[in-house]
Amino acid sequence: MFSSARSLLSSITTVSLLLLALLVSAPAAAELRIEIVDGVEGAMPIAVAPFAWNADMPEPDAGVAEIVSADLHRSGLFDPMEEEEMVDRPSDPTEVRFGTWRLLKVDHLVVGSVRETNDGMGYEIEYHLLDVHSGRVLFSQAMTVGLGDLRFGAHRVADAVYEELMGVPGAFATxxxxxxxxxxxxxxxxxxxxxxxxxxxxxxxxxxxxxxxxxxxxxxxxxxxxxxxxxxxxxxxxxxxxxxxxxxxxxxxxxxxxxxxxxxxxxxxxxxxxxxxxxxxxxxxxxxxxxxxxxxxxxxxxxxxxxxxxxxxxxxxxxxxxxxxxxxxxxxxxxxxxxxxxxxxxxxxxxxxxxxxxxxxxxxxxxxxxxxxxxxxxxxxxxxxxxxxxxxxxxxxxxxxxxxxxxxxxxxxxxxxxxxxxxxxxxxxxxxxxxxxxxxxxx
Amino acid sequence: MKTALRFIALVMLAAILAACARETVEEPEAPEPPPTQEPAEEPETDRLDPRDFTDPRNLDNSDSVLSQRVVYFEFDRSNVRAEFRPIIEAHAEYLRANSSARVMLEGHADERGSREYNLGLGERRGNSVEELLRANDVPSRQIEVVSYGEERPVCRESNEDCWQRNRRVEIVYTAR
CATH class of the missing domain: 2.120.10.30 (TolB, C-terminal domain)
Known part of the structure; x- marks a missing residue:
């Protein structure tokens, strides 16, 4: 069923975004909140399982999986499963019991983990996209990001998922x-x-x-x-x-x-x-x-x-x-x-x-x-x-x-x-x- | 609604003032102003005539056409409507008489459509007023046109009442 025990990490990218040496010394601008007004009927059911956190630093409030889910949801093309509904929390393809996810009527599953890089200067995010019906791994990738760029890394994960399933690049990491x-x-x-x-x-x-x-x-x-x-x-x-x-x-x-x-x-x-x-x-x-x-x-x-x-x-x-x-x-x-x-x-x-x-x-x-x-x-x-x-x-x-x-x-x-x-x-x-x-x- | 009435009142006032100006030229014996407490030494020439468009004091005299410094436009148009010509002509007279005076013609548009296009529209309106001043023999060195497009509205509601107040050229004296 699940062929390659663990796929090769297909790409290592370094995203270093020392964004904006804060050009105006002023209170931070208020954040935009994005609400979906109309979505697509029959959006693709997908689950992004919480990523395992293997770092000394405390995990941020919004985890990688949460950000990926929110991105996919905002596109209107995906219907990500709520975390509370997940009966299983795999973080590696080897831990996935496909039968369970099929019962939950999920087409695709994203699993992954975050660990501190050896030099302690950033995170390595490893992530996998799985086809629940065939039990195949569609891709396995990893990237390293700076300590302040975890959100951006999560957007890149969403981009990769979007591109694999939609055939066009994602635009979440923009x-x-x-x-x-x-x-x-x-x-x-x-x-x-x-x-x-x-x-x-x-x-x-x-x-x-x-x-x-x-x-x-x-x-x-x-x-x-x-x-x-x-x-x-x-x-x-x-x-x-x-x-x-x-x-x-x-x-x-x-x-x-x-x-x-x-x-x-x-x-x-x-x-x-x-x-x-x-x-x-x-x-x-x-x-x-x-x-x-x-x-x-x-x-x-x-x-x-x-x-x-x-x-x-x-x-x-x-x-x-x-x-x-x-x-x-x-x-x-x-x-x-x-x-x-x-x-x-x-x-x-x-x-x-x-x-x-x-x-x-x-x-x-x-x-x-x-x-x-x-x-x-x-x-x-x-x-x-x-x-x-x-x-x-x-x-x-x-x-x-x-x-x-x-x-x-x-x-x-x-x-x-x-x-x-x-x-x-x-x-x-x-x-x-x-x-x-x-x-x-x-x- | 209130703003509309105020706007209409403003336009009517302009028309009445213009009419008055015309009428009194034909009829110079205007009623004597009421006696004042002014000292007797005050020379008679200092009395302010609102129709003297060469006198800087009339720029702040609400009885004078010179105190009116906004020209309004139709939607997507830049031609100066007839009722605003007397205002522009009064300012032309002032500028001719006061060669060190300078005006900035600030062109504005309402909020509809593209902001950059509206920047062009505001400039076109400013240019129309400039052309009228030039046609009244004001040297170009006394005039500058700047467009703010729809970026500086005086009224922020999305209705025709507001829009007509925003489609305007403001005549701003940078030197009197």
Whole structure:
């Protein structure tokens, strides 16, 4: 039945995330709590047994198994078993009695253990995915993480399980950036916050009394470009999350907005109105040289690169209303992409150039998140709010994160790319949260 | 509702003031102001005429059009509505007469749709007001346009009452 007594540890990865040398000395930002609003019927039954804890350090409140279960549950595609319902607590494939799990109607089982590394500087997480019906081990892996990175290690376990069973990479071990607004009037403060994709570990990167807008990630997930009004006028700033260094990349006359990194990380596309109206420009981050890509009196903004970096999609109202256009990164005439609806703006890509997430309005009062399929030229509305905005595709294309208005304030929400799974991301405090940006996959 | 009434009242006041201004030009014998306790030495020229758009004191005089410094716009539009032209023309007169005065035209949009697009829309509105000032012979060095898009709303509810108050250009004097 159970063939290899103990599989080889197939991969050893070291995740060292000395994240954010705490750039702002301030009270920690409140954590986002993620609630599933709608899940998939017939989500895959799975059990993640508590991981054995073989370390001198006390086990954290939220164990690895708990975090893995929560990740899988949030995806809406899995229905993880509650720990209390488990009659057995195996931590190694050799301890698994498959008959018991079959009776509990579980399709897959994750078991594992955590031990201290020999140098005491981190943890080794060993984990196995088992097919309960066949009794086979689907994979056995191990990784080492720093002492502060156990949560991140757990997200990586969830990623591996997701990829094995869904055929696409997981996006649990990623981060999100967003803008939070606290207070009002003279006390109003804008904060750029970076958190784990499950809302934990929020860090305030920048705080200002003037607006902060449009955060976007570099492809290596080490930097964030954003728009600051700290001087009273707009500027595009690139902030290194690890060193704390920041750099003003554009501060010319008029608008300096809508930054987007090229997939190779060498260039930043922006919207600048120095020539009189907002145009798309490309800034070389190495040399500082800049090139104007569009030449049209209309508003041209929100550039975003195709995943291969060959093309730039952007929003323009050259035909009267905002619509999405595409042009070669090397330049050339833009071509209109979206035709359905009165309003399409703020394109975002996941894994494939085929699907663009956009803000869509049919013509009425409502603004919703939709996915435009470039192949079929069809548009599918995903969200159900009145004033939904700022769509940001998960790097694996599974979900779209966005901002919505609810009871006079902005909050974050996520919807699966097929529209079946919905989440609310709520701050425990009543702050206004907006402009989410999902990081690329972190290697 | 209350805010809507206040808004309508504001617009009506602007219209009445504009009408008054026109009327009194044709009819210079305005009623004498009531006698004041001011010292007799006070020269008569110091009496504040709300229609004197070259006088800096009128910027803070609620009886003067110069004290009005917000221009409102239609949804997704950036053309200046006729009723706001007298306000902009008054400021043009002031800026021409006071060459060291400087204005910042702060363009704003309502919350609907994309934030970056709204940044563009706010700038377009600021540019419309700038063009009108320029058409009234104000030198460009006295004017700067900055857009805050939807980031600096004056009203935070999600309804048309609020939205119409947020779609605006604020004329901010950075030097008088």
């Amino acid at each position: 981060r999100i950036a967003y803008v939070a607004v606290r207070g009002s009037g003279e006390d109003e403060r804008f904060e750029l916050i970076v958190a784990d994709a499950d809302g934990h570990n929020p860090q305030t990167v920048v705080r200002n009394s003037q607006p902060i807008m449009s955060p976007t990630w570099s492809p290596d997930a080490r930097k964030i470009a954003y728009v600051s009004f700290a001087t009273g006028r707009s500027q595009v700033i690139v902030q290194n999350l690890y060193t704390g260094q920041n750099r003003v990349v554009s501060s010319g006359k008029g608008i300096n907005g809508a930054p987007a990194f090229s997939p190779d990380g060498e260039k930043l596309a922006v919207s600048l109105s120095r020539s009189g109206s907002p145009e798309i420009w490309l800034i070389d981050l190495e040399t500082g040289s800049r090139e104007q890509l569009t030449h049209h009196w209309a508003i041209n903004t929100e550039p975003t690169f195709s995943p291969d970096g060959e093309r730039i999609y952007f929003t323009s109202d050259r035909a009267g209303r905002p619509q999405i256009y595409v042009m070669d990164t090397a330049g050339g005439d833009p071509e209109r992409v979206t035709w359905e609806g009165r309003y399409n703006a703020h394109a975002s890509f996941g894994l494939e150039e085929r699907y663009l997430a956009v803000i869509y309005s049919e013509g009425g009062e409502d603004y919703r998140i939709a996915i435009h399929d470039r192949e079929t030229e069809r548009l599918r509305v995903l969200s159900d709010g009145r004033l939904d905005e700022s769509p940001s595709f998960a790097p694996n294309g599974s979900m779209v994160l966005y901002a919505k208005r609810r009871e006079g304030r902005s909050e974050l929400a996520a919807v699966s790319a097929d529209g079946r799974v919905r989440q609310r991301l709520v701050l425990s405090e009543g702050d206004d949260v907006r402009e989410p940006a999902w990081s690329p996959l972190i290697r």
